[in-house]
Amino acid sequence: MWHLTLRNLLAHRGRFALTLLAVVLSVTFISGSLMLTDTSERLLEDQFRTASAGVDITIRDAAAFDSAMGVEVERDPLAAGLLDQVAQVPGVGQAHPVADGQGVLEVGGEAVVPAGASLLSSYSPEPLGAFTVRQGRAPENDGEVAIDLATARTAGVAPGDTVAVLTDHRTILKVVGLVGFAEADGMPGATVALVPLHEAQRMLGTTGGYSEILVTTTDDASVQDVLDQLRTRLGERYAVSSAQDSAAASASAAQEQIGSLTMVLTAMSAAALLVGAMLIANTFAIVTNQRRREIALLRAAGATTGQVSRSILGEALVIGLLGSALGVGMGVLAADGLRTLGAAFGTDLPDGPTVLSASTVVISLLLGLGVTLVSAVGAARRVARVAPVEALRDSAEASPATRARGRKRSALRLLPLGAGLAGTAAVLAGAPALVLVPAALATVAGIALLGPAVTPVLAQVVGAPLARMGLPGRLARQSAARAPRRTTATAMALALSLALIAFMTVVATSLKEGLSGTYRETVTADLVIESSRAEMLGGLSPHVVQEVDGLAEIATTSRVRYGHWLDGGTTSALTALDPDTVTEVTDLDLVAGSLDALDSGGVVVAQSVAAERGLAVGDTVEMTFSYTGDQQLEVVGILESLDAQALSTSWFVSLETYAEHFTEDMDASVLLRVADGVDVEEAAAAVEAALVDHPTADVRDQATAAAARGATVQQVLGLVTVLLVLTVIIALLGITNTLALSVSERTREIGLLRAVGASRAQVAWMIRAEAVLVAALASLLGLGLGVGLGAATVRALGQQAPLAVALPTGRLALVVAVALAAGLLAGLLPARRAARIDVLRAITTH
């Protein structure tokens, strides 16, 4: 039978080409995502390992945890005297102090603001430092700086030029050299400014302190011994770790930051695979149905049911292997494409040679092959039921017997849909939101099962406008209704893609509207200063508020800070505010207790959290801070959930309490109330003028600030939508494929239409109309499903924090319009083929 399988594949190359393409695309997506993840991990590890290649041990101030949500915690500077202490430990070769922090580079009066960090560091000569001087020389004296090559190139800086670096103040420096980062010309998404140690300390205001001490060991001492020695001598106050460990920790923090992208990619790969599977299953079903006579002949000639089934699975095996192999190859290109896409939507990934690991190849091949085989199982089973006597019959239409059985089964088929709808209803009525996941799956399965029963009706309804446009439209509608299973399967693949898009759109828009809506209602400030960069903790220098405080146009300034802490091992966030001034720029409603009580060092929690944990005013909670470790804080107030949401977290402390437990010294935003009688725009201009030395500080009015709340959600939505468009493309291939097969099946019928006077244009329009009809059907199913489940999800989320369903009708209408246009596009090829059918051959060949 192998011989026959291969012969058959070669004979029907055209029929299988699109199936192969579907496998290739699905696998490309998966392998591309895997490769991108591998590559990013490898590059990040390399990057941090390079940075500590010449160092054995690093010493930093101790912290309860190293990083949270991908942000490394800040630590207190090390005292200058520590250096001598370290140098005296036996086995220590060199002890080299480093001071580093943030310093925005300014070239020709223009701030250079990268997507990532603006690194300012003391220069460490190789091999301790990872930067190598490529041009000019290293900075040796005060007033000298070295810039990384990549930044120098883009900003047009050469040795001899003068630049400024902005810390709390502006420092004018002369560029004496350009450096590279190991092999690369710079660090991805960052600017690098290297100055002598003393200058760095002065610029960063560390008053003689160090950020860390880099230690090398002498040749005769083991790293582990020196490590133990240092730990014993320095005590708990200091974190002494091997350079390898701290590099790994930094790398994992950076990887956590790109973790969300990896998650999105994985989810989207799964969606692509699912849509691909539906397309593959559909093609196999159609192709085997067209070959019923041939299969019956084989059976009549003595082939067993097992043999004919295996020949179908054999075809799937060949297609799956070939498609997966091609997909892995294409994945290399896809990884680059996805990286570009990620960058366009705000997640910068390190760029470098793509890593093709064995596990990527194996996973991609297995998934591609597995999905193709599983998708072909249905067709293989159906083939086994082909009776030899069918070879003698004339028509390939379904026999009445199978129809009757289908009807009997339809009662059972209602089950999944019923269960799905019941589950969704239960969630709306208050059941846990997680119930939605199985409910959604059951609903999708239910619709797929019921499709053949409802498609004819739906096709009649959806196709009504087509039918009014003439006979070809009516024929298209009837053709779609005539093969309900095929139409449903084709439409379902597209419907699923559209459902995912609609779901994401509804949920994301609701979240975004919710976020900016509550912000608008709660934060009543006239002006808001925020960093133009999307830093996790805000990233405004504390000097910003000082610059603004004295302005005559401003009546009140109130600072807001964010911090990470551990909530019984889980990373959580808190907001720090000034209880005295915050009431003038916000409208915060407390359910119990008071904001003023925050002065005593306690914590205010959101009502939703209080309810969840049964907290009341007077209770104590344990919070773990990086700087001070485990602390007991008293609950002094309970804040309305929506107000808490407007301030981004569920936990609130005063700025004084924050200062006790955190080393971080960054404001997230500064809320301003304009003085009486001063125009807001006028005040904004004054504030901007005062902040001329803080190029990353953005002055926004309240509406702009509110709109910016959902920016991250919007970005994620954008990325996900672009990725889902790829699944839509796979689904469109399905429409093209199904119609092409359908055209070849209906050759005689189309020939007849042409013989009795249908023009080529009419025949082509009939096929295109059918494609659009399938797309319309898919839009209806997909949007219904996506919007319904999206709304249910939003309602379920609303159980924790009030959230209203927002329906972005414009965007959804756009999705439908694009789907219909794409359907038209998908129909072009089959329509061309149908129009080119030779009338005579169609009606005379038997």
Added chain:
Amino acid sequence: MTTTPTTTASSIEAPTMRPPAATATGLVKVYGRGDTEVRALDGASLVVPAGQLTAIMGPSGSGKSTLMQTMAGLDPVDQGSIRLGDTEVTTLSEKQRTLLRRERIGFVFQSFNLVPSLTARENITLPLRLAGRSADTAWFEELVTILGLGDRLTHRPTELSGGQQQRVAVARALVTRPDIVFADEPTGNLDSRHGQALLAFLQRAAGELGQTVVMVTHDPTAASYADRVVFLVDGRVVSDLAGPTVTTVLTRMAELEQPASRAGR
């Protein structure tokens, strides 16, 4: 100012007052090239009188189907001229031939005649609707009544018997009042009772309704219903028989096959 009756179905030479419905002159149609070359038509000429049922007969491979297909504008010819009324078919473009088929020609095929997703009524009116015209209600009703399809109009082809399906096809061919109806082995898939009913109808359509019909057949019984039988051998019209009976047709066929076999073809 005396006129003789124009429709004397049995009269052989009596010239009708109507000009011929179609005239084919010196048709040549070649399939393939070199060694595989087949001259399906090799100088075939034929005049189809209006308002008559003309049968085309010939042994298989004689080119009778090709003759019909080229005259109907389904297939272009390599040489020769086909006039349908006063239209020269051979010079028409593909698009014009489509319109010609739609407006002026009707078809009845041996099988696969109907669009499975359309009802009988919709199948009958298909050519009209493709042209965007509405049916002549009186004519439609008359056809349906004569063909006995009155109670089958809402049925799909799969719910009709073979005879009914073929009658629907005939109604579809006639509904546009075409200049000429081409029927390719119309009784080929029917049992003799249904076949004869269909032939009787075609005869009536020509005799009473004045509909020109050209029928390709290999069945002498079917041919005997025609006003005139044209015999084709090796792509040429070789003989012509008016007022045929089964016996005269059989005799003529036997005569024609002898010289052919003697020539070793």
